[in-house]
Amino acid sequence: MAAVIPLLETESLGKRFGGLAAVNGVSLRVAEGEIRAVIGPNGAGKTTLVGMICGRLEPTSGRVRYGGRDITALRPWERLRQGIVYTFQVTSVFRGLSCYENVALPAQRRLMRGLAGRLALRESAIAERVQAALEAVGIADLAAQRADALAYGHQRLLELAMALATEPRILILDEPTQGLAEGEIERLCGLVRDIARRATVLLIEHNMPVVLALAGRVTVMDSGEIIAEGSPAEIERDPAVQRAYLGR
């Protein structure tokens, strides 16, 4: 039996802030092509964990492996170029710029090869990619609007468009449905399923119906550690999870 290397693997990853261990010895394995949900109560360490995966935070212990390679020392922008893309829990778009400009910045990255590519690019090449990303999330008609003039739900979609424009291999979504209305959540789920055909998805969520609908496997965290892992149905039934999180 051939062992398949997981796309993303953390090995006893930990982060201490002073005396507090926000993440403690987390070993996570995500296979290519799956949709993995990470759930847990507030303060469980989910955002800290993915922060270390995408490079925003430096771990105090442990390693991160990607496609078999140790990437613990890789800087955030280098990880992005490897295809590890993170969307923020609190939207972090470029508020003063138009939607087009917001998506153009990530979209142009792959086109910037060599000196010539950095000095001047055909804007039409970038515009194509921007258009594709905006259409994929359904806000192509808002391209000229300023990001801070958008409704909250549309800003979330803009974040997603920016992530798509980078051609991710693994897309990390940090509470993407937070603050969205019912219809918007449904549309987002459809989008995620679409994206999952081309990329691996790591999803932090509080919304249990979304998790049950989308995720292939679920990892449950509490107080910085993994307390359970399994299919959504298994997790729902797990007594430890019920105690820690679902409050039954």
Next chain:
Amino acid sequence: MSARAPLKVLALHAAVLALLFAAQFALPPYHHTNVARIMVLAAYAIGYNVLLGYTGLMSLGHAMFFAAGMYGAGLPVYYLGVGAAGALGAGLAAGVVLAALFGLLALRTTGVAFLIVSLMFAQAFYLASLYFNEVTLGDQGFILSQRLAPLQAGGATLGFHEPAVKYNGALLLFAACLLVSLALRASPIGRVLIGIRENEERTRLLGYDSFRYKLLSLTISGGLAAAAGAMYALLFSYVGSTFASILFSIYPLLWTLLGGVGTTLGPLLGTGLMFYLVDLASGVTSAYLLAVGVALVLLVLWFPLGILGTVRARWLPWLP
């Protein structure tokens, strides 16, 4: 907005340059020299704006780049009899090297810390120019006119004391700096710099090494400032410590804020307005720097976008 430098932008800039070129035939002598001076100083402000307006880093030390250009051009001419072209190149090189070295050290800091570091380095540079006054002649400075060979162009001799040479030399410099800033703004690099200005962490997470881009921006910014300093020495013949002082670092900040931070033509507007405001004030009182103080406070309180910044926000969103 799909094209980065649409036709109307290019047309506007071409029109401004054409206007400046035509003006030399209509201006009386006093204003003739003034406008020449304004253009060189506006080039300095354009350099400053690359860092502040397009990258979001405020510096209080740009006088050291201007002065590096000035001394870099002036000293070889004064002591070694180097010609204008060589001097210009030397001045530019001095500024670029200084900016790059400074950036490597100082860009670990940001915000107010970066501001103070830039202020301190510039102050050290200024004090050094006073300390080594056997060479630099310190505050008093030195004059280049006897030692600067006139240009030979196509059989004609162009002396640097001639008004036409001063004006067109200044115009050439200004045009070059303006076009550099416009090209930068329209390039993919410019987009990254604006991203860094708006949200540096996000830009890093979108695949860009922000340190490298900030270093590039600072080097270009310092280079433009040094080119202006070198040209100033050659055209107006005077090199002295005052151009390295703190006030001379505050001026481009003021000019840029007034004209419009983050606009290509704002620096020209701000420099010109402030130049004449100070000119008027110094005719009335010896405390003309009061105008500088009041302008800064009013701008910060009520007019942070500056003139062209406000125009862009309200009426002309395509203005680069």
Next chain:
Amino acid sequence: MTFGPHLLLALLEGTVTAFVLAVTALGLSLVFGVMRIVNVAHGEFFMLGAVLAWVCSSAVGTPLGGFLFALVAAPLAVGALALAADRLILRRIEYHPESTIVATIGLLYILQQAVLTLYGPEARPVNPPVYFTLAFPWFGYSGYKLVVAAASALLLGAVWWLLHRTTLGLYMRAAQQDLEMAQACGVPARRVYAMVFALGAMLAAAAGVLVVPIQQAHYLMGLDPLLLSFIVVIIGGLGSLKGTLVASFVVGLSDGIVSVFFSPTLAKIVATLLVAAVLVARPGGLFGEGRG
């Protein structure tokens, strides 16, 4: 004079400088530490203190009377001016760090040029309130300078008492540690900010009054104290009373020694580069917060 007496002179000068610097820098440090802003006009408050002292001593006949009057009136006047600046300018821009710097640069020029207009470009002397000489075997040393040192020490003690024994001081220290928390506990942030800004200005003005019999009052005299205070505050740590004191002595004494043995310009070059080095090397940014 041989080396030994030179050194003694340098140390004496350095000590006096250090004490006055400590008072001036403390004002800047409190503003930095509590309000998290840089007040570039701080040196001008110092200059105003000196100039107002000249005004007072011209108004009152006797040197001692004029001096005492100045020591009370000048800081109060400058404090009021600072309150006005806080209300009219700083509050409006919400203490935003970079805007505050630009605004206080503007304030610097306004104050400086106003004094130039009203007082003139000359440097004018003020007679010391007490005049006696300490006779050392090698040189005579001005007794008033030691009075300055003593008075500065008293002022520093008074500020310590204010910070650690009064409610206002408690509010200041709380706001410095954690503004949000302090506000949640009922500390009136805006009023504390105004008071801190005024206190900083008053300390600078008091230092100016003390120094003017030694230095002469001149409209440009605020720039050196500003730079030196910067250096002290950044090396000694923002808002730290102890740090400011220690750094003042380090900077004051070494400035004294380098100035006497080498040149004042060289001393300043070394000092400015040292500040830059500290800021660059410090991983936590200006206020010690965040990752570098």
